[in-house]
Amino acid sequence: MRRLPLWLILSAGATFAFLYVPLMVVVAYSFNDSRLNAEWVGFTLEWYRVLFYDEEMLLAARNSLFIAGVSSTAATVLGTLAGLAIHRYRFRWLPILVITPVAMPEILLGVSLLVFFIQVLHLTLGLLSVVLAHITFSIGFVAIIVRARLAGMDESIFEAARDLGASPWQTFRLVTFPLILPAVVAGFLMSFTLSIDDFVITFFTAGVGVSTLPLQIYSMIKIAVTPEVNAVSTLLMLLTLVLVIAAARMDKGFMKGGA
């Protein structure tokens, strides 16, 4: 193997620093004993204490978890079916239907769902509309991960099961499903993360009644920046970190499919 040139290591290292330093700044200032994000005064856990007494923030966190739980469960079922269908039946239009919501600018999905919910379904925007919107954009991610896993598998396993007399349902239950399970779980974790993190689509489909953590963070950044933002950001980062590492450990196809 070729030796890596020094300039390559340095320039890549600089980019890694560019990726990580801003996040470290946020984490560091969440422990800073000052109302300003300007200079380091001293260590404190005050902002975390403030956070745990912030009713609005707690409600937003509860909404976020509820929306993520429901939408990622539904998206996992639908996305797994979509992944199976795309792999098995090689339709032309289903992949397009599944991928387009993922590939479009988010704002387009957000506004089209806004118009649809209000003008066609006459739905009051709230938890339900956000859940439906999150399912829509998550299906594609789950399908991509599941399909990548299926594509990497040896077809002869399924043929062997059929030769041994398994019905299609038995083949699915005893062979296919256990084999794709890591990808299904990774897909679930991925859509859970996406749902917890989504801002743009939630922004358009939540209406005035429902707030989520990203919406709460946005309004805090826009209106009054207090170090409480740093604290909630740090906690949210920690949660995402755990979810993403778990997903990556479950399934290696996640690395290629998920991003």
Place this chain on the structure above:
Amino acid sequence: MSGTRHLNKSPPFPKGGQGGFRRPSAPPDTIKSPPSPLWPQARNFASLVFQRGENTTRRAVTSPPTLFLLAFFLVPALIVVLASFQYPGEFGGLAPITDPGDGREHGLTLENYQFFFSDFLFTEIFLRSFAVATASTLACLVLAYPVAWLIARSPRRHRDLLVLLVILPFASNFLIRVYAWMIILGPQAALAQAVNGVLGAFGFPPVSLLFSPFAVLVGMVYVHLPFMILPLYTNLEKHDPVLLDAAQDLGANAWRRFWRVTWPLSLPGVFSGSVLVFIPVLGMFAIPDILGGTRDMLIGNLIKDQFLGVRDWPFGATLSIILTLCVLTLAGLAAWAGRPRRRHA
């Protein structure tokens, strides 16, 4: 009457798991299906779905996701197309196309599209968005190439870890990542103090790093960088190092080896990465909202304002349609440019 006919013609009721339950094939208006306990049907549902031949299985697997996406993606998208030809409602939203019963009726119109082209302001916002997207894409490419290359050339056991290191910051909420730059570029932060210190020493007036086009660009690049690194890495990983050895044996120096071998081979990765950066940047409104000033509006901000600010939904829909057309054209061009080629020039 129909009962007796039914008794004569119907097949014996299935016992146990011997396949599902089938309706007699006579016309349904004369024959009613036999009264059946629900349980055998429920118990046979799985076998109905999975043993009734390929077609039933296929339908059962394909329909749920397809129907959901038709209902919550395709239909809403078509409604936006329709909305772009409608008039705005009196209190925001859309005006009814047909008479709702109170004598008000509006029909369809091309006015929204005419309005877009009547004012150069909108074209300017589109052009500015394209400029920001181009600049972000180029900056991402420059920053991402060394990283992707480093990962692709690292020992195999390190690669997954390095890829994870790229994904992790990307996984944390993008508002948080944008907010981080608010701190770093803020007027009281060390960076701005240092820059203005240097500028002051040479007699220039102080500048604001935050709320500037520069801040927007930094935010865009920061948020979308992993979208460029990952496709580039997947591409570079596949290159055969033998090609570079051959080029070296033929006397090519490092620069020529890169420019004549690695770069052309990496073009598909460059194209897919560029699409993944360019398209989201084009529709982004939160980064200009947070890091940009009030003057430099992008398409995303304009669309957001039409829907949530001035509540002119039809014009917002028109802007969305124009943006979609731009995106589709670009994606098509990129697919065409990055298509696998048999012959190399």
